Amino acid sequence: MKGIRFWAFWPVAYQPSSLQASQPPSLFGLIGRRMTKGQRRKLNRIYFMKYCSNCGQPVIHRTPPGDDRPRFCCESCGMVHYLNPKLVVGCIPEMEDRILLCRRAIEPGYGKWTLPAGYLENGESVAAGAKRETLEEARAKVEILTPYALYNICHVNQIYLMFRARLxxxxxxxxxxxxxxxxxxxxxxxxxEIAFRVIHATLLKYYDDRRLGRFSFHMENISPPNPNPPKTDN
Known part of the structure; x- marks a missing residue:
């Protein structure tokens, strides 16, 4: 409901005393105070690891010796947990002058259209991952042609790599x-009815390139959505 606020409660491993001064001051100020939903989501993107996956003991958030930023560290077994961005791979499946789109059956974006794409698995090349996702989501076999676009989506810790492919x-x-x-x-x-901004951007670039008669490799940053878009008079 609109206007609801939350109190932030953290286990011992997450108390401000366990954090280093390099932690952004704006986040220090939120811990233990009343938060809006947006502030809570912002904190949850950072403070989401409680226990060590190696030994099961609580972890703390501190800067390891020789490092330049805080990590989740286990003082019991010495494990330092490096939490890195997720890589999403997908493709633009082409057939003559048409491309294949999937209408999503899951959230986020239920009922909207997207290109086949998903998280890369361990032990899998990026091209193999794009082919697998296309087979899983569209039951289609493709020939990967070339890398087409790379997107940095830093606010959700994701990197998208999209390929051109032929059905x-x-x-x-x-x-x-x-x-x-x-x-x-x-x-x-x-x-x-396109599900994600990154897919919308990929499709726009694809058709622009096709009109030019040549396909270039694109790299772009996707910024966070504007929570307060400008109002228009209709």
């Missing part, structure tokens, strides 16, 4: 995470 045949269908799968021409793309 091997016309066999495709909805996987477990899709409601339906469909080939679209440029004029038929449901632009208002």
């Amino acid at each position: 091997k045949d016309k066999r495709f269908g909805a996987g477990a995470e899709s409601l339906e799968v469909k080939l679209f021409g440029e004029n038929d793309i449901p632009w208002e």
